[in-house]
Amino acid sequence: MSQLTTKQKQFLKGLAHKLKPVVMLGANGLTEGVLAEVELALDHHELIKVKVSSEDREEKKAIMAAIVRETKAVEVQTIGHIQVLYRATPERKIEVPKAR
Template sequence: MKLSNKQKQFLKGLAHPLKPVVQLGANGLTEGVLAEIDSALNHHELIKVKVPTDDREEKSLIMEAIIRETASEKLQVIGHTLILYRLSEECKIQLPK
């Protein structure tokens, strides 16, 4: 699903007050963490994931893996926080045209 700039801006505005739903721990990106992110996307559609690592390249690789494995859309990365969106079957968020 390709989002327009207007839709991305709308979703970023909705994501602003949200707290990270999933935070990666010392074990990094595991199957359990991916399952939790997938479940959160199904339930909320719009989530924040915290990736606390100081290595920029490692952080980038982890974020790309999360996006690829969950088939979600990356809206924004702010520091260690990744904002993701994926449309669910119930369509909880009405996007502007």
């Protein structure tokens, strides 16, 4: 699932609303350790929030794009420093509405 419909994104945003960021990027930026954490969190939860604390807007966008590219997750939304990511697992923990 590489693309989500608007309806599917709305559904996931609703679920993500109550979530707290599970991975926080600090001054070291995007390291292999951070990527490994994101991978683990996606495998475990499917839907996660990542907080990217970069004051540089372009750097923040680049980091968020790299996370999506490296983890093959789908970006559900970005609000400020928070990125919501979704990646289905074989067990399908979250039942996303079917695309029409």
